[in-house]
Amino acid sequence: MKIEALGQHDAPNMAFIESEAHSHPMSEGALADCFGPLYxxxxxxxxxxxxxxxxxxQIVDEATLFDICVLPSAQGKGLGKLLLEQVIADAQNHGAQVLxxxxxxxxxxAIGLYQRLGFTEIGRRKGYYPTIDGREDAVLMDLRLDTAD
Structure with missing residues (x-):
């Protein structure tokens, strides 16, 4: 396994993973827009x-995990944890105080993984995400990096 920086040319492969893993995936265009200076x-x-x-x-010392996604066929093998640990280390290395x-x-x-890595729930957005038969809440979580081990 290796973790490497992606480029805008990777957006089609990212969109494929999104479409396999999520009921309401981000579009290839939206993913391609995530290669600006703040991302x-x-x-x-x-x-x-x-x-x-x-x-x-990341804006100044606040980092936001905008998206994390693993192919369904590769889920349940610790790959999401590996990727998230890299995200946390990278945010710390770039001076973020919170993720x-x-x-x-x-x-x-996902919530269980985030909790195991030290994230805590800080709020909810009621009815934020669309579902097949309605809407569901978004759980807001954060990890304080200025005190994380």
Whole structure:
């Protein structure tokens, strides 16, 4: 496994992973827009195959995990944890004091991972995400990096 910086040319592969992993995926165009000066995009590879990615936006000392996604066929093998640990280290190395994220309330696997790595729930956005049959809450979480080990 290796984690490397991604470029805008990786947006089609990222969009494929999104479409496989999420019921309401980001478009290729939206992903391609995440390669500006405020963003860092990392990809997790096995051999030369992109298995997952993370997008972080950082403004001064606040970093936001904009998206993290692993191919469903590669989930449950610790790859999301590996990628998230790299995101945390990278945010610290870039001077972030906090790493924030939001996650669907129904995504218990992701919430469990975030909690195991020290994230805490700080709020909710009621009815934020669309679902097949309505809407669900976004759980807001953060990790204080200025005190993280």
């Amino acid at each position: 860092r995009c990392s990809g997790l590879y096995r051999d030369d195959v992109l298995l997952g990615f993370a997008i972080v936006q 924030m994220l939001e996650v669907r309330a129904s995504n218990m696997a």
